[in-house]
Amino acid sequence: MTTTLDAKKTTVSEKPAPELAPARDNDTTIFEARESEVRGYCRAFPTVFESASNARQVDELGRSYIDFFGGAGVLNFGHNNERMKRAMIEYLERDGVAHSLDMYTTAKRGFVERFTEVVLEPRRMPHRLQFVGPTGTNAVEASLKLARKITKRSTVVAFTSGFHGMTLGSLACTANSYFRSAAGVPLEHVVRLPFETAPGGGIAALEAYDAALADPSSGLAPPAAFLVEPVQAEGGVHVASGEWLKAVQDLARRHGALLILDDIQAGCGRTGSYFSFDGLGVEPDIVNLAKGVGGFGTPLALNLIHPEHDRHWSPGEHTGTFRGQGLSFVAGREALSYFVGDELMDDVRRKGERMAGALAELAEELAEHRFEVRGKGMMQGLDVVHGGLAKDVAKRCFESGLLIGPCGSGGRVLKLIPPLTTPDEDLEEGLELLASSVRAAVAAHS
Ligand SMILES: Cc1ncc(COP(=O)(O)O)c(C=O)c1O
Numbered sequence: 001m002t003t004t005l006d007a008k009k010t011t012v013s014e015k016p017a018p019e020l021a022p023a024r025d026n027d028t029t030i031f032e033a034r035e036s037e038v039r040g041y042c043r044a045f046p047t048v049f050e051s052a053s054n055a056r057q058v059d060e061l062g063r064s065y066i067d068f069f070g071g072a073g074v075l076n077f078g079h080n081n082e083r084m085k086r087a088m089i090e091y092l093e094r095d096g097v098a099h100s101l102d103m104y105t106t107a108k109r110g111f112v113e114r115f116t117e118v119v120l121e122p123r124r125m126p127h128r129l130q131f132v133g134p135t136g137t138n139a140v141e142a143s144l145k146l147a148r149k150i151t152k153r154s155t156v157v158a159f160t161s162g163f164h165g166m167t168l169g170s171l172a173c174t175a176n177s178y179f180r181s182a183a184g185v186p187l188e189h190v191v192r193l194p195f196e197t198a199p200g201g202g203i204a205a206l207e208a209y210d211a212a213l214a215d216p217s218s219g220l221a222p223p224a225a226f227l228v229e230p231v232q233a234e235g236g237v238h239v240a241s242g243e244w245l246k247a248v249q250d251l252a253r254r255h256g257a258l259l260i261l262d263d264i265q266a267g268c269g270r271t272g273s274y275f276s277f278d279g280l281g282v283e284p285d286i287v288n289l290a291k292g293v294g295g296f297g298t299p300l301a302l303n304l305i306h307p308e309h310d311r312h313w314s315p316g317e318h319t320g321t322f323r324g325q326g327l328s329f330v331a332g333r334e335a336l337s338y339f340v341g342d343e344l345m346d347d348v349r350r351k352g353e354r355m356a357g358a359l360a361e362l363a364e365e366l367a368e369h370r371f372e373v374r375g376k377g378m379m380q381g382l383d384v385v386h387g388g389l390a391k392d393v394a395k396r397c398f399e400s401g402l403l404i405g406p407c408g409s410g411g412r413v414l415k416l417i418p419p420l421t422t423p424d425e426d427l428e429e430g431l432e433l434l435a436s437s438v439r440a441a442v443a444a445h446s
Pocket of ligand 1: 166
């Protein structure tokens with residue numbers, strides 16, 4: 001024994017062999033015993049994931065799954081994006097600031113500068129960035145608070161099938177009754193209008209509301225804001241037109257209300273441009289961003305606020321401990337490099353068309369079932385009409401190695417939101433797995 005290390009080795013080897021740890025492969029016992037009943041996604045994907053890379057997640061049994069779920073839309077740039085990972089490791093190694101108070105840091109400066117240069121300036125957006133608590137619902141809450149503060153009005157207009165988060169203010173704007181019924185208090189101060197594509201929706205519904213607001217005997221108070229997803233994601237993949245969004249904007253302006261666009265799931269490149277409303281001629285007062293904005297899948301949420309409205313905030317008036325995660329700033333800054341030049345967005349449009357085409361072929365093959373395909377860019381939905389069928393398809397997909405989740409009214413829409421960086425081979429394989437799962441589920445349900 002010449003070294004301490006050798007000495008340690010000898011000591012260890014002289015001890016009786018330790019009892020082998022029980023096999024851990026896919027052992028879910030501790031979750032079932034100790035994790036809250038409210039856990040959700042793990043029930044749809046009942047395995048223990050160990051690693052992930054770009055468009056794949058691998059479980060403890062070594063089974064590789066193609067990811068069409070993307071961590072519910074946070075993984076626009078893939079799992080463990082190499083460039084972001086390197087930048088984050090380098091940041092940690094040089095003891096970059098890890099806490100998330102809104103102090104000035106090099107990481108935040110890097111992100112804000114790059115965001116201004118890549119996203120805001122090319123669109124001539126004078127908007128300021130408000131960093132909020134780390135999840136999307138925090139962004140929505142802050143925007144509602146600001147709109148109410150500015151207008152001194154309480155009512156907000158939200159739309160059928162809209163999804164905006166789980167905390168009380170945003171939950172009041174979320175339409176889904178399952179989520180709403182858990183609130184425990186009345187969800188108030190929201191007027192619900194039909195989304196463009198919903199029954200009774202379209203411009204006519206906006207005109208009717210406009211007329212009612214103008215009528216002093218309608219009993220309606222003017223709203224503080226209109227909160228809209230340009231592309232409804234959880235609500236079942238419904239895409240608003242530019243014409244309708246502009247009509248919402250005109251209505252808001254006419255009645256002194258703010259236009260808040262919730263681009264939390266459809267933004268950050270998902271639909272083939274940075275914002276899902278790019279090129280549609282709308283000029284929102286506030287934009288909510290979260291999910292993909294942190295790049296790596298680590299939390300970051302923010303609001304883009306027109307300076308005319310931002311001046312109504314007083315310092316520290318809307319605060320919180322976790323507002324601007326250092327590592328997310330570092331990764332999010334790297335993510336913005338994907339928007340310098342058109343390469344990724346061209347690719348998203350191309351892959352989006354391929355996804356839509358494959359789904360349309362399947363819908364045509366099974367025409368008697370009246371499936372519908374909807375989407376924009378790399379957010380595509382297959383509406384299989386029945387929630388039970390969609391659930392069965394998702395289960396079969398999981399069993400054959402594809403992660404995908406149902407959404408929409410009664411869970412009837414299979415939503416495809418793979419990482420934007422998904423290689424063509426994985427995309428094709430995933431589309432084939434989905435098609436064979438749909439065929440098998442349809443056969444089983446017929
Ligand atoms: C459009 C939209 N807004 C808000 C939210 C809420 O975000 P979070 O779950 O991060 O609170 C979501 C989440 O899916 C969303 O899709």
